[in-house]
Amino acid sequence: MPHSYSTERSAKLRDEILGASRILCIQPHHDDNDIAAGGTFALLADHGVEVHYLTVTDNLAGVTDPDLSDADAAAILSGEQQRAGTEIGVHAQYDLGLPDAGAWDEVELRRSFIEHIRRVQPDYVFTCDPWLPHEAHRDHLRTGILAGEAVMFHAMPRFKTRPEVDDAWTPHEVRGLVLYYTLDENLVIDIAATRERKHRAMSCYPSLIAGPALDDLHRGIGFVEGQRGEPEGFAHAEAFKLLRPRQLHCAIARRS
Numbered sequence: 710m711p712h713s714y715s716t717e718r719s720a721k722l723r724d725e726i727l728g729a730s731r732i733l734c735i736q737p738h739h740d741d742n743d744i745a746a747g748g749t750f751a752l753l754a755d756h757g758v759e760v761h762y763l764t765v766t767d768n769l770a771g772v773t774d775p776d777l778s779d780a781d782a783a784a785i786l787s788g789e790q791q792r793a794g795t796e797i798g799v800h801a802q803y804d805l806g807l808p809d810a811g812a813w814d815e816v817e818l819r820r821s822f823i824e825h826i827r828r829v830q831p832d833y834v835f836t837c838d839p840w841l842p843h844e845a846h847r848d849h850l851r852t853g854i855l856a857g858e859a860v861m862f863h864a865m866p867r868f869k870t871r872p873e874v875d876d877a878w879t880p881h882e883v884r885g886l887v888l889y890y891t892l893d894e895n896l897v898i899d900i901a902a903t904r905e906r907k908h909r910a911m912s913c914y915p916s917l918i919a920g921p922a923l924d925d926l927h928r929g930i931g932f933v934e935g936q937r938g939e940p941e942g943f944a945h946a947e948a949f950k951l952l953r954p955r956q957l958h959c960a961i962a963r964r965s
């Protein structure tokens with residue numbers, strides 16, 4: 710399988726993120742972090758990294774039972790997410806509850822991302838790649854772009870969030886935006902040690918996916934893990950694009 714990244718650079722980036730203190734993982738839906746990167750997040754948690762999950766939507770469009778009330782479905786989803794987080798070793802979870810596949814105030818959502826970056830002080834922000842060529846789900850596109858803007862803007866004091874957050878805030882450096890669900894990887898992580906926990910976490914959402922569809926998901930993700938691992942001889946891997954904040958705006962320098 711051809712690949713265009715440097716395996717040496719990938720190994721360096723891997724060591725860099727394993728040395729992080731905290732990461733903030735911003736996902737559109739309850740299960741995206743686990744499906745795309747659960748093996749890596751479990752590995753980071755095992756290395757003592759504080760893993761914080763921030764979920765943008767209420768995910769109600771994905772609930773398969775049409776007879777559940779919204780309130781009941783939200784309560785069930787919240788319990789499922791807690792169980793998945795325990796499998797992975799997630800330190801804290803935050804939910805914004807925006808309507809799944811609905812209308813959002815994007816400036817307000819970016820403000821909320823900046824607020825969480827200022828509170829959590831992550832070394833890296835993970836999210837879905839909004840530049841995946843054929844991505845059609847706008848929840849993923851909007852989440853990825855606004856997370857990128859938040860990484861660019863969080864240290865600028867004229868961007869206000871809430872007084873109690875801004876007054877207590879000391880600017881810090883986010884070292885990278887790390888994109889999952891990507892085809893443009895520069896960081897590939899062997900998940901041999903944590904893959905079982907990842908797949909157990911993926912099975913924690915029966916309200917969203919169960920039975921043969923869940924079996925298909927495990928198979929499909931297993932196939933991708935094998936593809937991503939192949940260039941380096943890993944049986945199963947997860948792939949990411951790590952971008953420095955300076956690369957997120959008008960970045961036209963060619964790599965020398």
Ligand SMILES: [Zn+2]
Nearest residue numbers: 737738741849
């Ligand atoms: Zn999603």
